[in-house]
Amino acid sequence: MLSDFALSDEQRFVWETTARFAQERVAPDAARRDHEHRFPFDLVSELAQLGLLGVKVPVDDGGSGADMTSYVLSISEVARACASTAVTMAVSNLVADILSRFASPAQKQRWLVPFLAGKMGPASFALSEPSSGSDAAALRMSAVKDGDAYVLNGSKQWITNGTHASFHLLFARVVDGPGPHPTGSKGITCFIVERGAKGLDAGTEEKKMGLRSSNTAQLHLTDVRVPLANVIGEVGKGYAIALSGLDTGRIGIAAQALGIMEAALAEGVRYAKERKAFGKALSEQQATQFAIADSRCELEQAWLLTLRAAADRDRGAERTAKASSMAKLFATEACGRVVDRMLQIHGGYGYVEDYPIERLYRDARVTRIYEGTSEVQRLVIAREVLTG
Ligand SMILES: Cc1cc2nc3c(=O)[nH]c(=O)nc-3n(C[C@H](O)[C@H](O)[C@H](O)COP(=O)(O)OP(=O)(O)OC[C@H]3O[C@@H](n4cnc5c(N)ncnc54)[C@H](O)[C@@H]3O)c2cc1C
Known part of the structure; x- marks a missing residue:
């Protein structure tokens, strides 16, 4: 889907670098970390080395100086590999983004720069x-x-x-x-x-x-x-600071949901091609095909809304409350439907830890709750529509 978009060289570089890192370093141990409830300290340091704790933070403040679209691409790739690592990364970027916009030069030197250099651990x-x-x-x-x-x-x-x-x-x-x-x-x-x-x-x-x-x-x-x-x-003035951070934070959670959906759909497609019932592969049964088709449509709709919210930000919009909330609402709700359909395709095997869909199903649920519940996103969207 993303290959259809005219990404800049920089966006493509961030996307490809993160995708490689996510598949090589984040994905292999994700199931075991989940099983052991183990926090990925090593990955936090590696994210810092790659500039992924402050993707949008200006280079002068120690960040990567990339744009919101690059941020969406990088979060989605990490979430595709491991949603837990993605939320650690998302919160780090939220903190870094706020410090870069509101902290004094002395405060930046004391906290932001060493944090982004990986010298402090998480925030x-x-x-x-x-x-x-x-x-x-x-x-x-x-x-x-x-x-x-x-x-x-x-x-x-x-x-x-x-x-x-x-x-x-x-x-x-x-x-x-x-x-x-x-x-x-x-x-x-x-x-x-x-x-x-x-x-x-x-x-x-x-x-x-x-x-x-x-x-x-x-x-x-x-x-x-x-x-x-x-x-x-x-x-x-702290509440305004928090709200301005959530505008971008919500786009980050939409991107997390995109990554989970990408992974779930890939798992569902793979399983549907392998598993046979009534003499043919599940992928040849129309009900399975419909579940896959509906999921692909919703995934692409979610990408469009999320990239649109990111593009608004990249064009310099100060606040993007409605676009951010629409992206978060749709992407996270679609994510819930997609993981559910893909688990159903797995039958009983979807309900046990042996298959990644079980973890994806559990990980998806909270995206509809944190950084503002779906109900709160609807309140924000309705307020903007009714007063706009
Ligand atoms: C895993 C996890 C990580 C989190 N990380 C952070 C973090 O790093 N920092 C942080 O500050 N917070 C964090 N949160 C908190 C999260 O943002 C809140 O849980 C969320 O905002 C909802 O608040 P609440 O849980 O108090 O639910 P409540 O606000 O009590 O809401 C309960 C229910 O009522 C609904 N509701 C409330 N008001 C209305 C209304 N006016 N109209 C219609 N429905 C309404 C809600 O949508 C929800 O369904 C995290 C939460 C979780 C679960």
Whole structure:
């Protein structure tokens, strides 16, 4: 499908380099990592060496200086090999993208440049809390100014890379003291909280249905002192920072779904050609052909919406909320249908670990939940259509 697109030399280079890396280095051990719930530290270093932790970050900030389309191509290739590694990569790019746009030169030198050079390990984006996910602006983590620092208290939930992150890009609400606190986006500020900060407990890891070699953890902060120098952007403007990051983050999750779909369809086609029933291969039975045809159509529709959202970004659009949400909504919902059809083609063998479709099925499910659920994407799209 992609060969039909007029990709630039640079986009083709990023795509081919990532595809080679993904098939040679990421794919071979993916099933075992999943089985062992093992985080791919080695792959994070290799992603950094290839410039894949900050694909869109300007070269001057230590990134690859490529465009959003290249980012989509690279995430989809890594996800085709291993969706867990892809989400680790996606969150790293989200953090790097925000730092490159909002951090001061000194902050970039301290965190962004060494992070992208692979000298720090993973990083996290910590917005969700135990009682606020879709309604992220309802976050409760508080930050009270005290001399040369803010003192942070509260918990974060579902934080990808949370246990292993060398630093967390974390959103808390600046307040004057113990409640009543402002509501909505008021006061929300973006901080860097470093690994090992006194009072930071980043140890409680979730046991997940899928993406088992990615890390998802709760963070608990008790009187954590965060220096004033660790505020990213302006105090009180953190929610806008988070939302602008999610615009690109959602395109990244659409790309992750594309990669999972590509892998699932390949597995379904391969199995349908091998397996015989009633005297002929499944691929010769019309019901199987229809499942494959419907899946191919949905995969290509998802590619078009995702590349279109990426192209909007590459043309310089400041915000791409509707296009990003449409890509994420359609690609992730289509992904759910495709993995389901391809598992069905496998019959009973689809339900056991021996075939990759079982892992793809489990990994696909969360794409409809994180970086905004499908319902939240519909709210964003409807708002833009109704007010546009
Ligand atoms: C594996 C994993 C990794 C994650 N990684 C991160 C991360 O790195 N950083 C981070 O900050 N967060 C992360 N998240 C959190 C994720 O973004 C949230 O789970 C998601 O935004 C949904 O929030 P919630 O789970 O609190 O569900 P809720 O917001 O409680 O929603 C529950 C249900 O209600 C629906 N709903 C809510 N409001 C409405 C409405 N107005 N209209 C219609 N339906 C509605 C939702 O769509 C959903 O179906 C991760 C989650 C998972 C599972």
